[in-house]
Amino acid sequence: MASDDCSSKLIAAVVLGGIVLSSSLFALHLLHLPALSSPGEALWGWTRRRKKPVRVYMDGCFDMMHYGHCNALRQARALGDVLVVGVVSDDEITANKGPPVTPLHERMIMVGAVKWVDEVIPDAPYAITEEFMKKLFNEYNIDYIIHGDDPCLMPDGTDAYALAKKAGRYKQIKRTEGVSSTDIVGTPTFVL
Structure with missing residues (x-):
């Protein structure tokens, strides 16, 4: 009887x-203490690493927005968690391709309306400069710069993404x- x-x-x-x-762990969970990422951390000092979101950048003229632009934005977003899109300024487009059909403010509205786009940067340069690349990496926390497999050449023949590749x-x-869009509008003829 005693053993029973x-x-x-x-x-x-x-x-x-x-x-x-169980009640104690549940109470800790309900408290949502900001310094604690899990109840196990409170009791045993365990920490769980939180994955930093991958931020990717893609730029473009996005003149006369079409399904090719949307497909590019979809593919770029698939390479990261956050897609930041630079819309090239009217002056930069004019200097490198000819005048845009759609003005910058309208192109920004169209790009911002695409479901894969998280942030839009106005007046992006046509080519990735060292100064702009540093701004992307330091201010916008960009991990990768994205572009299509078609060559993007400056009027002098240099690769617009050479610095990002390097x-x-x-x-x-x-x-x-x-x-x-360039094919639809036609190749501009520059008068010197």
Whole structure:
């Protein structure tokens, strides 16, 4: 009889202890203490690393917005958690490709309306300069610069993404074939 009484008391103590421990952990969870990422951290000092979101940047003229632009933005967003899009200024487009059909403020509205775009930067340069690249990395916390697999050349023939490639922070997506604002508008003829 004494051993049955001891067993009953032991079982009751274990059950009661489990209830108290569970209630304590649940109360800690409800408190949402900002310094604690889990109840285990409160009791045993465990920490769980929080994954930093990958921020990617893509720029473009986005003149006469079409499905090729949307497909590029979709692919770029798939390479990160946050997509920041630079919309090239009217002056930069004019200097490198000819005058845009759609003004900057309208192009920004269209780009910002695309569901894969998280942030929009106005007046992006046509080519990634060292100064702008530092701004992307330091102010916007960009991890990678994205562009399509079509060559993006400056009027002098240099690669507009050469610095990003050299920095090892460049990723490439597949260009959507068969659609291009430049082809629709036609190649500009510059008068010197």
